[in-house]
Amino acid sequence: MFSSSWVVAGKADPVSPPRIHVHPDSPAAGAHWMRQLVSFDKLKLTNNQLDDNGHIILNSMHRYQPRLHVVYLPAEGARPASASASASATSPSTVPYRTFVFPETGFTAVTAYQNHRITQLKIASNPFAKGFRDCDPDDCPPEQSQQRAVARRREAAAPEPCPALAQPYAAEPSACGPLYAHAHTVRYQPHAGPNTTYSAYYAHR
Amino acid sequence: MFSSSWVVAGKADPVSPPRIHVHPDSPAAGAHWMRQLVSFDKLKLTNNQLDDNGHIILNSMHRYQPRLHVVYLPAEGARPASASASASATSPSTVPYRTFVFPETGFTAVTAYQNHRITQLKIASNPFAKGFRDCDPDDCPPEQSQQRAVARRREAAAPEPCPALAQPYAAEPSACGPLYAHAHTVRYQPHAGPNTTYSAYYAHR
DNA sequence: GATTTCTCACCTAGGTGGGAACAT
DNA sequence: ATGTTCCCACCTAGGTGAGAAATC
Numbered sequence: 288m289f290s291s292s293w294v295v296a297g298k299a300d301p302v303s304p305p306r307i308h309v310h311p312d313s314p315a316a317g318a319h320w321m322r323q324l325v326s327f328d329k330l331k332l333t334n335n336q337l338d339d340n341g342h343i344i345l346n347s348m349h350r351y352q353p354r355l356h357v358v359y360l361p362a363e364g365a366r367p368a369s370a371s372a373s374a375s376a377t378s379p380s381t382v383p384y385r386t387f388v389f390p391e392t393g394f395t396a397v398t399a400y401q402n403h404r405i406t407q408l409k410i411a412s413n414p415f416a417k418g419f420r421d422c423d424p425d426d427c428p429p430e431q432s433q434q435r436a437v438a439r440r441r442e443a444a445a446p447e448p449c450p451a452l453a454q455p456y457a458a459e460p461s462a463c464g465p466l467y468a469h470a471h472t473v474r475y476q477p478h479a480g481p482n483t484t485y486s487a488y489y490a491h492r
Numbered sequence: 493m494f495s496s497s498w499v500v501a502g503k504a505d506p507v508s509p510p511r512i513h514v515h516p517d518s519p520a521a522g523a524h525w526m527r528q529l530v531s532f533d534k535l536k537l538t539n540n541q542l543d544d545n546g547h548i549i550l551n552s553m554h555r556y557q558p559r560l561h562v563v564y565l566p567a568e569g570a571r572p573a574s575a576s577a578s579a580s581a582t583s584p585s586t587v588p589y590r591t592f593v594f595p596e597t598g599f600t601a602v603t604a605y606q607n608h609r610i611t612q613l614k615i616a617s618n619p620f621a622k623g624f625r626d627c628d629p630d631d632c633p634p635e636q637s638q639q640r641a642v643a644r645r646r647e648a649a650a651p652e653p654c655p656a657l658a659q660p661y662a663a664e665p666s667a668c669g670p671l672y673a674h675a676h677t678v679r680y681q682p683h684a685g686p687n688t689t690y691s692a693y694y695a696h697r
Numbered sequence: 698g699a700t701t702t703c704t705c706a707c708c709t710a711g712g713t714g715g716g717a718a719c720a721t
Numbered sequence: 722a723t724g725t726t727c728c729c730a731c732c733t734a735g736g737t738g739a740g741a742a743a744t745c
Binding site: 553603604619620621622624 | 700701702706707708709
Binding site for chain 2: 735736737738739
């Protein structure tokens with residue numbers, strides 16, 4: 288058996304090139320942001336340190352805490368001709384902003400799920416993975432022939448469903464032991480300096 | 493034979509509900525618009541008079557002249573809290589703007605092409621119609637077995653290509669006689685009052 | 698008889714996990 | 722032994738013209 292806890296494994300890996308995802312609606316007035324839910328579903332993650340698509344660069348098997356920055360931008364006539372990005376780059380201390388952290392959005396980056404319940408959760412709730420379902424939840428004949436899933440699938444382990452994961456995306460991960468969630472719609476900022484980043488050990492169950 | 497000219501066929505049909513397509517980048521500074529080509533490829537057309545998707549409503553077999561309006565929007569601090577759209581609706585004469593017309597963008601709306609050369613032009617140049625091509629222009633074996641096109645296709649008429657249409661989307665339509673082009677990326681405004689709109693007669697060749 | 702609508706096979710574009718191959 | 726990369730079949734979503742059916 289393994290101990291189910293995190294352990295420090297030495298100094299952290301070098302930090303990735305820090306990148307910011309600017310919401311596509313930016314800049315916009317406060318009324319715009321309050322009008323509806325603000326979604327970051329255009330944000331993309333990568334583990335390619337040389338990425339040039341503007342994606343957020345992560346290290347696999349490391350833990351991240353998304354942070355949200357709300358930046359006040361003066362009216363167009365009141366600021367210099369240069370774009371706001373360069374203005375904040377040259378004098379960041381003069382740009383007023385507030386930062387918000389939602390601890391429930393913290394996640395561990397992975398290249399492969401470490402817990403097959405997460406796999407089942409994604410298959411059940413993501414329309415693009417419909418091909419891996421045993422049964423379409425929307426129209427599933429009670430005892431009839433199941434919708435044929437991908438032919439070459441040959442999963443050995445039993446499903447052993449976790450009650451806490453019955454509602455997709457709504458469960459508290461710790462309810463089923465250490466889980467490694469794949470996050471699609473998060474904003475990235477390393478939450479601490481290089482010497483305090485969680486390092487590469489993780490717990491099996 | 494038919495006469496190859498337009499004739500007046502009585503009073504015009506009632507005008508469609510007038511709609512404006514606002515470019516998705518709006519509002520933006522002049523420097524933004526000058527940075528690259530300004531594309532209206534998100535604009536969609538419909539002949540459904542009851543459309544509620546915000547598409548531009550056209551009458552089939554009628555002629556249209558797109559118009560481009562450049563509207564000056566004062567800096568955010570200098571204008572009232574209400575959005576610019578409502579401001580121009582309540583007092584249009586106070587909104588400074590300029591209108592540009594490019595006669596070469598005029599077109600006739602249709603539900604089906606009236607000239608099969610246009611069909612061939614679209615098939616040759618639109619990636620979504622690749623299934624109807626006899627041969628992929630990018631990799632076509634010189635004399636080998638042609639790429640199989642859609643099976644149930646049974647076009648009777650010979651291709652009889654028009655030299656002026658050799659370069660997709662670049663030809664002057666009148667070079668091959670009266671053509672009825674399908675326009676995807678245009679801005680709509682009826683170019684005259686209801687009594688001077690072209691009506692439903694058109695010329696065969 | 699001419700025009701419009703509808704369904705279809707055929708595409709593009711891209712988001713899924715599976716699993717083999719590869720790297721460390 | 723473990724973690725990563727790559728290709729694949731399988732999906733969603735939606736843009737094509739062909740041709741039958743419907744409409745007028």
